[in-house]
Amino acid sequence: MKIAVFCKSVPDTETKVRLKGDRLDTSGIKYILNPYDEFAVEEAVRMKEAKKAEEIVAISMGPARAQEALRNALAIGADRAVLVTDDALDGSDTLATAKVLVKVLEKEGGDFDLLLFGQRAIDGDTWQVPSQVAALLDLPQATCTVALEVEPGSKAVATRLVEGGEEIHELTLPAVITCSKGLNEPRYPSLPNIMKAKKKPLTTYSLGDLGIDASEVGKNGSRTEVLSYELPPARGGGKKVEGEPEEVVAELVKFLKEEIKVI
């Protein structure tokens, strides 16, 4: 099988987000490979180790710094990486992004058996791009997958967590799968593998290389538009007490009883 794994470079969750006017202040942010994409890379690498896959291509769309996230995917075990980077891409919404990723797949031969994504990206957190890629290619999909069995050349059986239970999906390949926490435990790349990853091929494409017009991406090519960012409304802190458990509980019970009458 040939597997595509999609990798996003995201701000580390430890980073404190700030605003400059009503736009994001991106200075001082540390970027990492989206943790959910690590599940996807790990899953692909395990399939290769089990001799079910021959080639794993890590694909990213983003600024030049996304190379680092791709190198991480290569260190985990992807064979090669592709980065689409172009200033015009800035501000693309999920559908515009999905259209670009579809072009990358075409450029890379279009003969992928499995498209693996992280269930969500921890920054935008839309969960949308994988389903939109699947829709544009008219491929079956299983999102929020916590268990996966693939029979190369035939099908994938995915278990997805849903409200009130689990669904077992059987998908004819090629198919789109999004990987959840619980699917696997991604490995920490060893130092030799990190060194090897630096020598693995990383191809960079511009929009022109993919035959995409700048008007189809970025803000112009997006259906949605972010009007503004705001800090969430502050609620304001209330009363705060400190002391022995008996004392503070007595105060809390009094508060619940007298001031808000919940008990």
Added chain:
Amino acid sequence: MANVSDYSGFWVFAEQINGKIADVGRELLGKARELADSKGVEAAAVVVGDLTEDEVKELISYGADKVYLLSHPNLKLYSSLTYTRLLEDLVNKEKPEAFLFGAGPLGADLAPRVAARLNTGLSAHCVDLKLNEEGGLDQVVPGFGGSLMATIVCPNHRPQMATVMPGAMKMPEPKEREGEVVRVDVGEVPSPSPEIVEFKPKERSAVALDGADVVIAGGWGIGSEENWKLLEELAEVLGGAVGATRPAIDEGWAPEDVMIGQSGKTVHPKLYIGAGISGVMHHVVGIQDSEVIVAINKDPKAQIFEVCDFGIVGDATKVLPVLISKLKEKLGE
């Protein structure tokens, strides 16, 4: 580009799982009704499944003028391919100006697919929807772990699509209303459904988080599975439900479906008690509409103290047993 003025009405996808219509559909109908009334247009619900007209007509009382029913035995289980095709066709025929989905595992799977097929915009995990001066929909979404709220619009394409957090819209009171169930011809539906082969229901916790009057939530500071039982005990005493933060779920103390926060549930109980929770925005966006927020945390600088009405600086695992016995005493009076 679609001609925006050809599109009218606010639609809700009322998802069913295992033959039961999920609450998020009723919640969204309340909002769709409100938006439709302010523009003088229709609100409608769309149900796909294996259901009778009688089983879906209750949606009229929650605000639907029309309930589009797409029913077939092979539609009982969710299939992204089949459901997408049916919704794409229906939208192209009826042309609603907005189409809202619950942001749960089904809606979040289906809505992006439908939006891509319709070549229109979709915002994710909305917590609020408002009409703007142009009559378009301002969609408020939390971003960056909830540290920021973004307002998103879809100015030139229709329908305007959004997934909305379960619990973010208040459940409307059902009322006697006029409305009709419109049965939609679904044509040939592949049998068996091409993808899903099985649904395995799981036991649910005693009191569901959605709609609970009291929510007891725990975080990483609870420390162990053993201590987690304190939360369940407190919830039992107060007749509430237990929720959790992402770190507590990662530790395996609570199941994924009780996560409160940006990518989990939004709750608005009368009383919320957060124990051992630091209060990062990811969680706070899911609790900020609670009437009263009580927080217990060892760290006096924990962010949750900035949003709570009553804060206890102390070890939750020491405070909770005392609180439980005191409340048992009081409530026993």
